[in-house]
Amino acid sequence: MNILVFGKDGQLGGALQKQLLQPSMQHNHLSFVGRSECDLGNLDQLTYTLNAHKPDLIINAAAYTAVDKAEVEPDLAFSINAVAPSIMANYAVQHRCALLHFSTDYIFDGSKQGTYTENDVVNPLGIYGKSKQAGEDAIVTVFAQHSTAQYAIFRTSWVYGDGGNFIRTILRLAKERPALKVIDDQFGVPTNAEWLADVAMHFVLDRDHVRPFNSGIYHAAPVGETSWYGLACLAAQVALESGQQLQMLPAEITPIPASEYPLPAPRPMNSRLSRDKLQMELERLAIVSKLPHWNTPWSDQVAAYVKKLSEQ
Ligand SMILES: NC(=O)c1ccc[n+]([C@@H]2O[C@H](COP(=O)([O-])OP(=O)(O)OC[C@H]3O[C@@H](n4cnc5c(N)ncnc54)[C@H](OP(=O)(O)O)[C@@H]3O)[C@@H](O)[C@H]2O)c1
Known part of the structure; x- marks a missing residue:
């Protein structure tokens, strides 16, 4: 089977490469594509790349x-997050190819009490969220006319991996500054890119076949929830315990409301994702036993990540 992965140089793209290059996953012809091989803002290049690789499975990270x-930059954001996925979807339904796409918690407005399910109404607050929602809508619409074709959209949240992310920023600042203020009234679930890649690849792949998963949108995040402040404190604490030299103790991080830290794009106050639908599908497909970290809480995963960073 030909598998074409877009976004190879991103946090998730890097984790997908690691996952797919493991011996247990090597039953397929793999192509990893980054911006230099295919600029998704250039739709002719995208069409050319799809036709050249003839994938049986497209993974868009x-x-x-x-x-x-x-x-x-709304036009650019929509071009990459909405138009490019719609071209991938059209290619997929016309060529008996499956599509795995990733989306975001930022398609919600954050006004719900409790966790968001896949059936909750979306209402993105900023351009990024709107462009990702448009990408989701395009894929769902294209596949709705082809009931036998398979697609999955994994919505995830607060991703960290190899690349720039909130945890790395906090650890850098903790080395440079004696104190820090971090938002404590926005809630979500930090998601390790390697965890997500592991879950997603087991979900779509059964050796050299696409698994018979039910098409649709799935929320994918680890167990638990926290605020940016909670995440920052844990990261600083583990870094300290792992021997990193910080100017700042976790107790010197001050919790502040988001209203005290205005940013150009509004963020949802609550973007906690319920993973019940994904759990049920993983059970139906009998994959849960293949995922030893499926139930590992976000905090254990962050601690392991920070320890690993400390050893580098
Ligand atoms: N990061 C988060 O906190 C978060 C949260 C929720 C959902 N998500 C979703 O999860 C998925 C993976 O995110 P991530 O954290 O891995 O993002 P990332 O680290 O920012 O990686 C995104 C990748 O997309 C590539 N890209 C951007 N513009 C491109 C273009 N014009 N042509 C080709 N490639 C282009 C980037 O290429 P360059 O390396 O060349 O820049 C980068 O490698 C995305 O769908 C994202 O929306 C992320």
């Missing part, structure tokens, strides 16, 4: 993810 910059 590429995205315009600069949440604040998107406010002043």
Whole structure:
């Protein structure tokens, strides 16, 4: 089977490469594509790449993810996050190819009490979220006319891996500054890119076949929830315990409301994702036993990540 992965140089793209290159996953012809091989803002290049690789499975981990910059570059954000996925979807239904796409908690407005399910109404607050919602809508619409074709959209949240992310920023600042203020009234679930890649690849792949998963949108995040403040404190604490030299103790991080830290793009106050639908599908497909970290809480995963960073 030909598998074509877009976004190879991103946090998730890097984790997908690691996952797919493991011996247990190597039953397929793999192509990893980054911006230099295919600029998703160039739709002719995208069409050419799809026709050249003739994939049986497209995995789209590429995205315009600069949440604040998107406010002043809406056309580019929509081109990469909505138009490019719609071209991938059209290619997929016309060529008996499956599609795995990733989306975001930022398609919600955050006004719900409790966790968001896949059936909750979306209402993105900023351009990034709107462009990702448009990408979701395009894929769902294209596949709705082809009931036998398979697609999955994994909505995830607060991703960290190899690349720039909130945890790395906090650890850098903790080395540079004696104190820090972090938002404590926005809630979500930090998601390790390697965890997500492991779950997603087991979900779509059964050796050299696409698994018979039910098409649709799935929420994918680890167990638990926290605020940015909670995440920052844990990261600083583990870094300290792992021997990193910080200027700042976790107790010197001050919790503040989001209203005291205005950013160009508004963020949802609550973006906690319920993973019940994904859990049920993993059970139906009998994959849960293949995922030893499926139930590992976000905090254990962050601690392991920070320890690993400390050893580098
Ligand atoms: N990061 C998060 O907190 C978060 C939260 C929720 C959902 N998600 C979703 O999860 C998925 C993976 O995110 P991530 O954290 O891995 O993002 P990331 O680290 O920012 O990676 C995105 C990748 O997309 C590539 N890309 C951007 N514009 C492109 C273009 N014009 N042509 C080709 N490639 C382009 C980037 O290429 P370059 O390396 O060349 O820049 C980068 O490698 C995305 O769908 C994102 O929306 C992320």
